[in-house]
Amino acid sequence: MMSAGAGNENCPGTNETKIDYFASLHLLWHHAGGNRFTIAISVVLAIVAAGLELVPLWLLWHLVVDVIEAKATFSVFLSTAGFAAFAVLAGYAAQGASVAKAHIAAFGIIHRLRLAVATHLVGLPLGWFSDRSLGEAKTLVIDEPERLEVVAAHGIPEASSALATWVVVSVWLFAVDWRMSLATVLLTPVAFLMIVIATMRSSRKLVAFQTANRRMNASVLEYVAGMPVVKIFNRSGETVAGASTAVRDYVDIELDIARSYVPLGGAFSALVLANVTIILPVGLLLLQSGEIDTATLAFFVILGAGYSLPLTKLFHLFQNIAHVSVASKSVEEVLGTSAQPDTGRDVTLENRDMTFENVSFAYGGRTVLHDLSFTALTGTVTALVGPSGSGKSTAASLVARFHDVALGRITLGGVDLREIGRDQLMREISFVFQDVFLFDDTIAANIGFGKAGAGNEDIEAAARAAQAHDFITAMPQGYQTRIGASGITLSGGERQRIAIARAILKDAPVLVLDEATAFCDPDSEAAIQQALSTLAEGRTLIVVAHRLHTIAAADRILVLSEGRIVEEGDHRMLLQRQGHYARLWEDWQAVRSNTLRTPLKDKRMEHTS
Numbered sequence: 001m002m003s004a005g006a007g008n009e010n011c012p013g014t015n016e017t018k019i020d021y022f023a024s025l026h027l028l029w030h031h032a033g034g035n036r037f038t039i040a041i042s043v044v045l046a047i048v049a050a051g052l053e054l055v056p057l058w059l060l061w062h063l064v065v066d067v068i069e070a071k072a073t074f075s076v077f078l079s080t081a082g083f084a085a086f087a088v089l090a091g092y093a094a095q096g097a098s099v100a101k102a103h104i105a106a107f108g109i110i111h112r113l114r115l116a117v118a119t120h121l122v123g124l125p126l127g128w129f130s131d132r133s134l135g136e137a138k139t140l141v142i143d144e145p146e147r148l149e150v151v152a153a154h155g156i157p158e159a160s161s162a163l164a165t166w167v168v169v170s171v172w173l174f175a176v177d178w179r180m181s182l183a184t185v186l187l188t189p190v191a192f193l194m195i196v197i198a199t200m201r202s203s204r205k206l207v208a209f210q211t212a213n214r215r216m217n218a219s220v221l222e223y224v225a226g227m228p229v230v231k232i233f234n235r236s237g238e239t240v241a242g243a244s245t246a247v248r249d250y251v252d253i254e255l256d257i258a259r260s261y262v263p264l265g266g267a268f269s270a271l272v273l274a275n276v277t278i279i280l281p282v283g284l285l286l287l288q289s290g291e292i293d294t295a296t297l298a299f300f301v302i303l304g305a306g307y308s309l310p311l312t313k314l315f316h317l318f319q320n321i322a323h324v325s326v327a328s329k330s331v332e333e334v335l336g337t338s339a340q341p342d343t344g345r346d347v348t349l350e351n352r353d354m355t356f357e358n359v360s361f362a363y364g365g366r367t368v369l370h371d372l373s374f375t376a377l378t379g380t381v382t383a384l385v386g387p388s389g390s391g392k393s394t395a396a397s398l399v400a401r402f403h404d405v406a407l408g409r410i411t412l413g414g415v416d417l418r419e420i421g422r423d424q425l426m427r428e429i430s431f432v433f434q435d436v437f438l439f440d441d442t443i444a445a446n447i448g449f450g451k452a453g454a455g456n457e458d459i460e461a462a463a464r465a466a467q468a469h470d471f472i473t474a475m476p477q478g479y480q481t482r483i484g485a486s487g488i489t490l491s492g493g494e495r496q497r498i499a500i501a502r503a504i505l506k507d508a509p510v511l512v513l514d515e516a517t518a519f520c521d522p523d524s525e526a527a528i529q530q531a532l533s534t535l536a537e538g539r540t541l542i543v544v545a546h547r548l549h550t551i552a553a554a555d556r557i558l559v560l561s562e563g564r565i566v567e568e569g570d571h572r573m574l575l576q577r578q579g580h581y582a583r584l585w586e587d588w589q590a591v592r593s594n595t596l597r598t599p600l601k602d603k604r605m606e607h608t609s
């Protein structure tokens, strides 16, 4: 029935057994824009360079003919060398220009593609991000597009020039003598059959390769990120073993691919060079029977011997296209994931009442919220409490459209959230999470992020309200202190207070706090609560809390259990009822007055005795 969309999916592209071999080309084509023209120029230059490479061979053939006919004078040698040198230099220049153009186009395409993925991600439901690791999102924006470089900057121009050279030389050979040409091309189809089989054999393992690659990356990242836990629990041996197994699996699949390719790939290289073993006997027979002259034989030996060799570049292009296509498919799938529908409309809201009407919600088919109905009224504080896993955070997240509900609806000011444009909704709602995200920037910039164009006084006022001003000014650079990646140089409570300051600065009509003061010390927490209750005037506050004393003054408390509202009322009323809330409160009181040395059970007995 209802669904969370992305839910528990694995990373896209990993579960497929069929490969779309041309996914990388589709992706390149769709995101090339103006770079298509640059690629075309690069291809033309590569073909010119390949043509110029043939000039010395042509000159050599003429020289050999002159030698055979005893016409080779010193000036003939000199002019041949001069022209050959010129052709080589011009060929290098054309090749260099082609490579430069191809790289400009490739990096342009990668840039466009990264922007397209990043822009698309902005439109995805916020829940898409909470369902995935940071590494996965980073891979999609940075690493996968990067892989197209090998196709755009190398594969396409090199393979086009190789193909063009091969076609031109074939026509040339056939124009000179069709019998000798047949002798020259005889082995080429056999060589290609080898390479097609080799490519098909190795490509079948590409999905496994990609999966092993991802597993290795994830495992090594986890190993590094989890180092403190690993050391404290003295489990480095097992964790290293896990990471090294992932690395070994990756190496195994690499070797497997190489093993399935190398023998036939080697046969291909041998066969394309073996033309001469056919050219010479056939040529000598025709020469003896007077069908061809020595100059023609020399022509085929010089030009025909290695003429299929450039086709290896074509083969490498196919291999790269197949290899990169597995990664490109993941990018295509993300780009194909429907963005969260956005009406883009600014609507008039009567008030800021947030109403859940028979809302049910599931993650990947598992229903975690059942038929929730309540209204968080403007100017009041509504608290969601309940045991761990009862659905509090999920309910709060739906308010900001982390996911869309498929059953029931949520309205703000009487308007379905899905009808309100995303920009307006984001202006209306501020969210403070338990796991705060801060930018690797100054404290002022992190707080100021809450409101574009906020001045220093606004930032300071918000910091004061969030009880952050004192610890900020105690720092050497005050508000200009840089706090490192994710605010690593701050304590958990300090990070939370900066996030609260940011939300206070945003000054949105609806504020959702999900365990926002969990890491704050009791004094700061009390002061923040005070600041937040002042802030609540005229606003809608929805608070998720385990620490029940923080919501005792809430206007309305909703008690959730297994995704259902089992009780509601204010603190006094709920205590009198002696139901779920009263039990939660009692447990909470016991926990607060408990010490690590006194088991909770004993403490409860003390209370009742």
Ligand SMILES: Nc1ncnc2c1ncn2[C@@H]1O[C@H](COP(=O)(O)OP(=O)(O)OP(=O)(O)O)[C@@H](O)[C@H]1O
Residues within 6 Å of the ligand: 007, 008, 130, 131, 363, 364, 368, 386, 387, 388, 389, 390, 391, 392, 393, 394, 395, 546
């Ligand atoms: N992204 C997710 N994908 C799948 N299941 C999820 C996801 N997030 C939460 N859940 C599941 O949904 C249920 C409700 O989780 P939720 O986090 O909303 O509970 P909670 O009451 O806020 O818990 P806590 O107090 O421990 O934070 C839990 O069973 C949880 O395992």
